[in-house]
Amino acid sequence: MxxxxxxxxxxxxxxxxxxxxxxxxxxxxxxxxxxxxxxxxxxxxxxxxxxxxxxxxxxxxxxxxxxxxxxxxxxxxxxxxxxGDKTQFKEQYRRYMALECEALSLWHYAVGVLPGLLQTEEYAREVLAAGGLTGAELTQQIEARIGRRDLLAGDDPPQFRTILSETVFRTPLRDARAWREQLDVLAEAADQPHITLQVLPHGRRLHSLACTDVMFLRLLDGRVVAYTESALHGELVEEADQVERLQRAYDAVRDLALTPDESRKFIGQMLEEVPCDPST
Structure with a gap:
């Protein structure tokens, strides 16, 4: 035949x-x-x-x-x-990813790892590999994650605010050159008019998001939904009362964080601490 x-x-x-x-x-x-x-x-x-x-x-x-x-x-x-195509994101993320692409604005807090929207390819590779991915699955997930960065590009990107715990900056990549590249990307992002980046330094008081990453999405219909993530579990939160409780926690974290100007200076200081590449 x-x-x-x-x-x-x-x-x-x-x-x-x-x-x-x-x-x-x-x-x-x-x-x-x-x-x-x-x-x-x-x-x-x-x-x-x-x-x-x-x-x-x-x-x-x-x-x-x-x-x-x-x-x-x-x-x-x-x-x-x-x-349902498994060449893209895993099941628990798919509904969230669909909403993320429609959002008018996004607010984020990171405990220890950068948001996918700001990750370089090498950062994504090391994070995903540390989570146990290998081979073709690792390559697919890197491509999917890097593709998310397009959301913040283009002529009319959504407003994006991220608050990064200092732990994010104290957990560098193994390769100094790759880590410098990632910090450069953060510095450039912090200068974009539609991106607000803040750093939550060590030594501030305890707060209720200390162990939880969270992303809030303001949607076209006016609703706000949240996605929370810990080391072992991710959950899309759409109930209004739960979202409001998370927003109050987020506001408390924002009050503790450095201002955007102070945060840009912090990133500059982190860049100064990265060893120079001996090959340059």
């Missing part, structure tokens, strides 16, 4: 196929991205990210698109296949 050949010539990879179908559906409908945003009530940039494959969106967005295009019988199914 001869090998099976493609009938449509379109991608067989679910995430790419989903983006392709969205582009084709919009072209057939004759909508611009701006017009689509006006009709459905979401920002046009979200639909651009969906069609480029940068995000998969939330079920609510995809359901609205399916109804608009008259594709209820198959578009959501294709989206579910794309979301």
């Amino acid at each position: 001869p090998p099976r050949t493609a009938v449509t010539g379109r991608s067989h990879e679910p995430r790419r196929r989903f983006a392709e179908e969205l582009r084709l559906l919009r072209a057939k409908k004759g909508n611009s991205l701006r017009k689509l945003g006006e009709i459905l009530g979401w920002d046009a940039s979200l639909f651009g990210k969906l069609e480029s494959g940068k995000t998969l969106g939330s079920p609510e967005v995809v359901e609205a698109l399916a109804q608009h295009y008259g594709a209820e019988d198959w578009l959501l199914t294709l989206w579910e296949l794309a979301v």
